[in-house]
Amino acid sequence: MAKEYSRTQRIGDQMQRELALLIQREIKDPRLGLVTITAVEVTRDLSHAKVFITVMGQDDNAEKIKSNLDILQDAAGFLRMQLGKAMKLRSMPLLHFYYDASIRRGAELSALIERAVAEDRKHPGNAEE
Numbered sequence: 172m173a174k175e176y177s178r179t180q181r182i183g184d185q186m187q188r189e190l191a192l193l194i195q196r197e198i199k200d201p202r203l204g205l206v207t208i209t210a211v212e213v214t215r216d217l218s219h220a221k222v223f224i225t226v227m228g229q230d231d232n233a234e235k236i237k238s239n240l241d242i243l244q245d246a247a248g249f250l251r252m253q254l255g256k257a258m259k260l261r262s263m264p265l266l267h268f269y270y271d272a273s274i275r276r277g278a279e280l281s282a283l284i285e286r287a288v289a290e291d292r293k294h295p296g297n298a299e300e
Contacts, residue, residue: 179213179214179215179217180213182213182217182258182260183210183211183212183213183220184211185258186211186213186220186222186254186258186264187208187210187211187222189253189254189257189258190208190211190222190250190254191207191208193250193253193254193257194206194208194243194250197249197250197253198242198243198246198250200242200246202238202239202242203239203242203243204226204227204228204235204239205226205227205228206224206225206226206227206239206243207224207225207226207227207274208222208223208224209223209224209225209271209273209274210222210223210271211223213264214264217260217262217264218262218264218265219264219265219267220264220265220266220267221267221269222243222266222267222268222269223269223270223271224239224240224243224268224269224270224271225270225271225272225274225275226239226270236270240268240269240270243268244267244268247265247266247267247268250266251263251264251265251266254266
């Protein structure tokens with residue numbers, strides 16, 4: 172029976188879970204906002220990992236998002252060391268942090284849809300039968 176996920180996907184999923192705990196428990200920087208890890212993409216040779224994050228409550232302030240990314244990138248060596256202890260891989264990928272705007276875009280699209288539906292309800296003559 173074929174595996175449902177590739178090894179790199181399984182490693183990425185485990186890294187996502189472990190990083191979420193490590194950032195919450197180990198990074199003590201007061202400037203760091205409420206960071207959520209949305210995805211981790213690991214290269215096939217396990218040398219690099221792209222970690223996609225969102226920052227809740229920042230209202231897409233580019234300056235604050237960059238600040239959070241810089242804090243995480245500065246802590247990447249520490250996080251990599253802690254991941255190595257937790258995951259027991261022979262070699263731990265280098266961590267690269269990126270902002271994931273998909274959550275914000277999804278919220279904007281949902282708001283647009285809700286507004287369109289509310290606008291349609293205001294016009295009783297346009298009801299489909």
